[in-house]
Amino acid sequence: MGSTSIWQADTAFQDFPKLQESKKTEVCIVGAGLTGITAAYLLSKQGMKVILLEADHVLSGVTGHTSAKITAQHGLIYSELIETIGKEKARKYYQAMQETMEFIKNEITENHIDCNFEEQDAFLYTDDASYLSQLEKEFEAYKSLNIPGELSSEMPLQIPSKQALKMPRQAQFHPLKYLQFMLDEAIKNGTEVYEQTVAMKLEYNRQKAVITKDDHRVSCDYLIAATHFPYIDHQGLYFAKMYADQSYIVSGKWSGEYPGGMYINVENPTRSIRTATLNNKDVYLLVGGENHRSGENMDEKLCYDNLKVFAKEQFELTDISYQWSAQDFTTLDKMPYIGPITDDDPSIFVATGYRKWGMTNGTLAAKIISDTILEKEENPYKDLFSPARFASKPMLKNLFNFNMEVATELLKGKLSFPSSKEIEELELDEAAITTIKGARVGLYKDKEENVYALDTTCTHLGCEVNWNSADKTWDCPCHGSRYHYNGDVMAGPAKEPLRKVSLDD
Numbered sequence: 001m002g003s004t005s006i007w008q009a010d011t012a013f014q015d016f017p018k019l020q021e022s023k024k025t026e027v028c029i030v031g032a033g034l035t036g037i038t039a040a041y042l043l044s045k046q047g048m049k050v051i052l053l054e055a056d057h058v059l060s061g062v063t064g065h066t067s068a069k070i071t072a073q074h075g076l077i078y079s080e081l082i083e084t085i086g087k088e089k090a091r092k093y094y095q096a097m098q099e100t101m102e103f104i105k106n107e108i109t110e111n112h113i114d115c116n117f118e119e120q121d122a123f124l125y126t127d128d129a130s131y132l133s134q135l136e137k138e139f140e141a142y143k144s145l146n147i148p149g150e151l152s153s154e155m156p157l158q159i160p161s162k163q164a165l166k167m168p169r170q171a172q173f174h175p176l177k178y179l180q181f182m183l184d185e186a187i188k189n190g191t192e193v194y195e196q197t198v199a200m201k202l203e204y205n206r207q208k209a210v211i212t213k214d215d216h217r218v219s220c221d222y223l224i225a226a227t228h229f230p231y232i233d234h235q236g237l238y239f240a241k242m243y244a245d246q247s248y249i250v251s252g253k254w255s256g257e258y259p260g261g262m263y264i265n266v267e268n269p270t271r272s273i274r275t276a277t278l279n280n281k282d283v284y285l286l287v288g289g290e291n292h293r294s295g296e297n298m299d300e301k302l303c304y305d306n307l308k309v310f311a312k313e314q315f316e317l318t319d320i321s322y323q324w325s326a327q328d329f330t331t332l333d334k335m336p337y338i339g340p341i342t343d344d345d346p347s348i349f350v351a352t353g354y355r356k357w358g359m360t361n362g363t364l365a366a367k368i369i370s371d372t373i374l375e376k377e378e379n380p381y382k383d384l385f386s387p388a389r390f391a392s393k394p395m396l397k398n399l400f401n402f403n404m405e406v407a408t409e410l411l412k413g414k415l416s417f418p419s420s421k422e423i424e425e426l427e428l429d430e431a432a433i434t435t436i437k438g439a440r441v442g443l444y445k446d447k448e449e450n451v452y453a454l455d456t457t458c459t460h461l462g463c464e465v466n467w468n469s470a471d472k473t474w475d476c477p478c479h480g481s482r483y484h485y486n487g488d489v490m491a492g493p494a495k496e497p498l499r500k501v502s503l504d505d
Contacts, residue, residue: 005065005249005324006278008060010174010176016193017194019053019212021216022218025218026050026220027043028053028223031225032183033059033063034063034366035363035366036052037182039365039366042370043373043374044185044190045185051191051194053194053197053212053218054193063358064176066175068172068173068175069274070101071359072101072167074357074360075264075266081334082144082145089384091146094145096384103363104178105117113177113178114177115175115177116172116277119171120260121169123262124138124167124266132163135151135165135266136151139151148168149166151164151166159314170262224351225348225349226351227352228328228352229352230493238352242332242352243293244293246326248325249322250287250304250322251320251323252318253283253319265289274286285317287315287317294482300470300471303470325471327482328358329353330353330355337351337387338364340386349369351366368385423443423445426444432467436453436503439455440455441453441501456474459495460478461479465483472485480493487500
């Protein structure tokens with residue numbers, strides 16, 4: 001991930017121990033983000049024994065770097081869903097999001113959670129005349145599905161816009177304060193939490209067991225892979241059915257008059273806008289966007305720079321206190337994969353592919369999976385989001401396109417010509433890809449003049465990683481794996497670190 005987000009700066013979580021021994025439990029959850037914590041909360045409330053494993057620190061991943069909009073307005077999605085899966089399923093998608101928002105609101109209200117929850121109207125807008133027809137088509141989809149909405153040539157926020165589509169009574173909040181309550185409650189209910197504990201594989205014997213990097217075992221009846229990419233991917237081939245996107249946010253204290261609302265445009269480059277209150281007094285403006293495929297060979301610093309220019313031009317915001325990035329996955333039909341990893345094993349669950357709308361999709365995932373484990377009345381959305389679904393021609397077309405792009409990136413990386421820069425030529429905090437003893441090697445010199453040399457071949461399926469100049473990471477353009485500048489895995493599907501290269505003669 002990128003730098004510290006405002007949510008992380010405003011929330012202090014206790015440290016949890018590293019798993020030091022093998023354990024037994026009813027449910028093992030891998031990934032302490034929104035989905036994992038919500039699932040632990042729901043299951044532990046019903047008396048189930050839960051162990052929650054986190055490879056890094058609690059809420060250090062995608063959830064900690066979200067824009068935290070609680071909304072059913074997921075871009076230009078409803079007109080597309082009507083065409084790809086039909087009106088009935090498209091309406092069901094909206095209903096799932098509405099019920100999920102109500103669940104979040106009710107939890108906050110009933111438990112008096114202080115998390116800056118605010119109802120806000122959500123707006124899709126465009127300042128590009130070529131997108132007007134798409135907004136109008138989406139509005140027609142709203143009317144067809146009985147979704148409240150309003151199409152107008154004006155919106156409350158005075159920024160350049162030719163048309164806007166409003167979805168009323170959506171919401172925003174402080175996600176980590178909300179989840180801090182749920183985590184505390186789960187722990188009171190007996191949930192065990194372990195940080196710095198990397199799940200590597202799943203072993204089958206009489207009982208399933210999650211095997212950690214330190215070779216400890218967590219035996220369980222049910223397993224929930226709540227990482228943003230399923231670490232047990234071999235069964236579902238999710239790397240072939242999703243692609244990773246990177247997006248960026250800049251934020252600073254703002255004293256201007258904000259008319260309310262959450263905003264995101266429909267053209268490129270993306271611009272997402274909302275406010276947030278920190279310390280229960282200071283108002284911050286959040287400006288996000290600059291989406292691109294993860295691992296593209298580009299200067300990511302420009303993404304932050306472009307957002308800062310926009311914030312200055314439109315809001316006179318010059319004091320940027322925080323900037324951060326996040327990565328998320330998009331599936332073949334743009335709906336998340338939630339449920340059993342395969343039809344053959346109903347006790348192993350995955351939740352992934354939130355397409356940057358994780359507050360609703362992630363909560364929905366926790367509800368569907370916990371309902372299934374608790375054997376409640378069957379969740380009405382279980383089949384709609386099943387990872388086993390594969391029924392539409394667009395999904396087949398996207399499967400082909402996704403993997404053609406992967407093949408292109410694989411060849412591009414193998415055929416690219418590294419720079420001829422020598423180690424001595426590297427500036428502090430600079431990276432380069434060069435050739436050492438005939439091999440493609442990534443070099444990075446930190447601010448203390450330490451040099452890190454790594455084989456740039458991704459340990460997942462052999463693509464060549466590129467340097468991310470904004471986050472100081474090595475990113476894979478094929479399937480979204482991310483590595484620390486020292487080679488350690490930060491995000492899957494890769495499990496093994498980049499190979500270190502000796503610089504000794």
